[in-house]
Amino acid sequence: MTTYDVLVVGGGTSGMMAAISAAEHGAKVAVIEKNSSLGRKLLVTGGGRCNVTNNRDKEEIIAHIPGNGRFLYSAFYQYDNYDIMDFFRSNGVTLKEEDHGRMFPITDKSRTILEALIGIMDRLEVDIYTEAPVDTLLFDEGKVTGVQLQDGRNLQASCVIVSTGGKAMPRTGSTGDGYKWAKKAGHTITPLYPTESPILSDEPFIKDTTLQGLSLRDVALSVLNKKNKKVVTHQMDMIFTHFGISGPAVLRCSMFVHQTMKRDKTEEVTMSLDALPNVSKGELTQQIQRLINNDGDKSAKNALKGLVPERYLLFAFDKAGLDENAPLKQAAPDKITQLIEFIKDFQFSANGTQPIEKAFVTGGGIHTKEVNPKTMESKFTQGLFFTGEILDYNGYTGGYNITGAFITGRIAGMHAAKLALSK
Ligand SMILES: Cc1cc2nc3c(=O)[nH]c(=O)nc-3n(C[C@H](O)[C@H](O)[C@H](O)COP(=O)(O)OP(=O)(O)OC[C@H]3O[C@@H](n4cnc5c(N)ncnc54)[C@H](O)[C@@H]3O)c2cc1C
Numbered sequence: 027m028t029t030y031d032v033l034v035v036g037g038g039t040s041g042m043m044a045a046i047s048a049a050e051h052g053a054k055v056a057v058i059e060k061n062s063s064l065g066r067k068l069l070v071t072g073g074g075r076c077n078v079t080n081n082r083d084k085e086e087i088i089a090h091i092p093g094n095g096r097f098l099y100s101a102f103y104q105y106d107n108y109d110i111m112d113f114f115r116s117n118g119v120t121l122k123e124e125d126h127g128r129m130f131p132i133t134d135k136s137r138t139i140l141e142a143l144i145g146i147m148d149r150l151e152v153d154i155y156t157e158a159p160v161d162t163l164l165f166d167e168g169k170v171t172g173v174q175l176q177d178g179r180n181l182q183a184s185c186v187i188v189s190t191g192g193k194a195m196p197r198t199g200s201t202g203d204g205y206k207w208a209k210k211a212g213h214t215i216t217p218l219y220p221t222e223s224p225i226l227s228d229e230p231f232i233k234d235t236t237l238q239g240l241s242l243r244d245v246a247l248s249v250l251n252k253k254n255k256k257v258v259t260h261q262m263d264m265i266f267t268h269f270g271i272s273g274p275a276v277l278r279c280s281m282f283v284h285q286t287m288k289r290d291k292t293e294e295v296t297m298s299l300d301a302l303p304n305v306s307k308g309e310l311t312q313q314i315q316r317l318i319n320n321d322g323d324k325s326a327k328n329a330l331k332g333l334v335p336e337r338y339l340l341f342a343f344d345k346a347g348l349d350e351n352a353p354l355k356q357a358a359p360d361k362i363t364q365l366i367e368f369i370k371d372f373q374f375s376a377n378g379t380q381p382i383e384k385a386f387v388t389g390g391g392i393h394t395k396e397v398n399p400k401t402m403e404s405k406f407t408q409g410l411f412f413t414g415e416i417l418d419y420n421g422y423t424g425g426y427n428i429t430g431a432f433i434t435g436r437i438a439g440m441h442a443a444k445l446a447l448s449k
Pocket of ligand 1: 035036037038039040041058059060061064065066067068070071072073076077078158159160161189190191192194195198199200201202203204385386387413414415416423424425426427428429431
């Protein structure tokens with residue numbers, strides 16, 4: 027039987043970093059990957075450009091990991107996003123910053139990141155097994171002892187790092203295999219759900235595609251609970267689609283759609299859309315009053331042109347019962363009030379999100395209370411470590427999930443190597 031100090035199951039984002047970290051700390055390491063190549067998901071990230079981390083301070087990064095981000099505090103104090111940037115720079119990868127602190131390789135190609143990781147593993151003499159799906163983990167008296175591959179081979183190690191990912195986009199290889207091994211080791215898997223996922227709506231204006239394809243920039247989208255209180259608001263761009271809504275603001279709201287539906291025990295939630303979040307209702311009222319005074323002879327459509335995108339304005343007229351072709355000054359005051367109300371607070375229902383397979387990220391996973399946050403080691407089984415999306419934390423899009431994957435990978439690799447070499 028082949029013996030290693032540290033085995034990493036899953037050659038994805040966190041697994042490759044875990045292997046590098048363990049090897050840098052002196053361990054004999056192997057990565058076992060079921061696909062024929064490593065890092066398939068990493069390649070499709072950031073639209074093929076890999077938003078590799080974010081240039082914000084620790085507190086802000088953790089605030090952008092709304093699902094159990096606090097679990098990552100101890101890990102962040104050992105290795106953080108600036109260390110990730112240094113790591114790539116010192117390995118010949120130049121990164122650049124885009125809006126919202128998002129960091130990308132200067133080549134705009136995920137492959138640059140993947141090739142760097144593979145090159146480093148090669149230099150550190152990490153053994154790579156591809157087309158080698160792991161069937162199960164091997165345990166003996168509360169300790170992990172190795173893994174069994176589906177082809178019947180066994181590999182032995184005193185430390186095993188499970189980096190098999192979540193269940194989002196399973197065609198990249200993350201089909202959730204690791205959850206059952208974690209369960210076998212006594213861990214609780216909190217319910218899995220899609221996060222960073224487009225939101226579905228059965229509203230007539232969605233069904234009849236009235237607004238399909240319309241993008242709104244810098245709007246404020248909120249999820250409301252059954253008491254009509256805002257659970258969360260995100261001010262970013264969004265787009266109307268044939269099934270509902272999508273885009274950055276929508277992805278960020280999606281986990282709250284799930285949580286609110288669950289908490290309120292309902293099949294749908296109310297969304298509120300403020301198309302002009304930087305203008306108060308009072309200011310908007312004054313602005314429209316000025317237009318009525320100065321341009322009131324023009325048709326409503328022409329007088330209010332440019333307030334919001336034209337398609338949205340016409341939709342707003344329809345909702346407020348305003349005639350787009352009639353002079354603005356003839357509009358009844360209550361219709362103007364309704365128009366303002368619509369622009370500032372258009373409420374519509376949503377009934378869930380796209381399923382986990384179509385989501386960017388998996389919510390839920392291995393209960394973080396059962397994992398040592400300083401090492402990523404299981405509190406139940408000695409030598410068993412977990413990294414990345416299999417753990418119950420999830421971040422917004424913007425580089426936060428890869429950051430979480432790299433940081434947990436780094437910490438697990440380091441502590442697994444130390445533990446293995448102390449034996
Ligand atoms: C389309 C898309 C775009 C994204 N873009 C970004 C982005 O730009 N920035 C960002 O921060 N996050 C992004 N994410 C999220 C991010 O990619 C993931 O959170 C991250 O890759 C998770 O890393 P991981 O190591 O946990 O799992 P993965 O990277 O999914 O790796 C898991 C690996 O384990 C392997 N495996 C599974 N089961 C077995 C088994 N039984 N035996 C052997 N191997 C196995 C899989 O084949 C896979 O290679 C994106 C996600 C998607 C779907």
